[in-house]
Amino acid sequence: MRLVLRPLRTLRQELAHVSTAPFPIWLQRFYEVHSFAYPDRPTAEAATVSMRLAAAAEEIAHRLSTAADLVRMLETSGWQVTVDGDRVIAEADTDPASGWAQLELDGISGHLGLLLDRGSDLRPPRPPAPGRDRPGDTDPLPSPGAG
Numbered sequence: 001m002r003l004v005l006r007p008l009r010t011l012r013q014e015l016a017h018v019s020t021a022p023f024p025i026w027l028q029r030f031y032e033v034h035s036f037a038y039p040d041r042p043t044a045e046a047a048t049v050s051m052r053l054a055a056a057a058e059e060i061a062h063r064l065s066t067a068a069d070l071v072r073m074l075e076t077s078g079w080q081v082t083v084d085g086d087r088v089i090a091e092a093d094t095d096p097a098s099g100w101a102q103l104e105l106d107g108i109s110g111h112l113g114l115l116l117d118r119g120s121d122l123r124p125p126r127p128p129a130p131g132r133d134r135p136g137d138t139d140p141l142p143s144p145g146a147g
Helices: 011-019 025-037 049-076 096-105
Strands: 002-005 080-084 087-091
Touching: 002 049, 011 049, 025 049, 049 080, 049 087
Parallel strands: none
Antiparallel strands: 002 087, 080 087
16 A cells, blocks of 8 residues: 655645635634734735745644654554655555555544645545445544544
8 A cells, every 4th residue: 555645735835725715713813913013913814925924834834743743653553654755655565445444543544634645545435334325325434532
């Protein structure tokens, strides 16, 4: 199984991500706090370049920290992890169905979404739960700690 992770985007993509509404709550608050440095108190929609760069830095730091934790979990689970340009490649000697099942058990799968890039083995579709009569109508993933 192969996972291709891209923890960083281009500067244009990073700035677009923190400059385009709708803004998540954390980003609205971030802009509110940083607006005190300006007499006209710019809003998230009119954030200055320095405010957007600071917001991108905050987002990148969080994403890299998450990526580091996930890669550590993969490495300690026996995955071979390498860096290829601006991508992180994680490979395990297993088929995608078994690999994704193990990632779910390890609590990793739900955190990979924002990092996965083209070239990753996709999660196989889940079979319908017993008693369901519509194809594709599946049970949601259990929340962490549920069981």
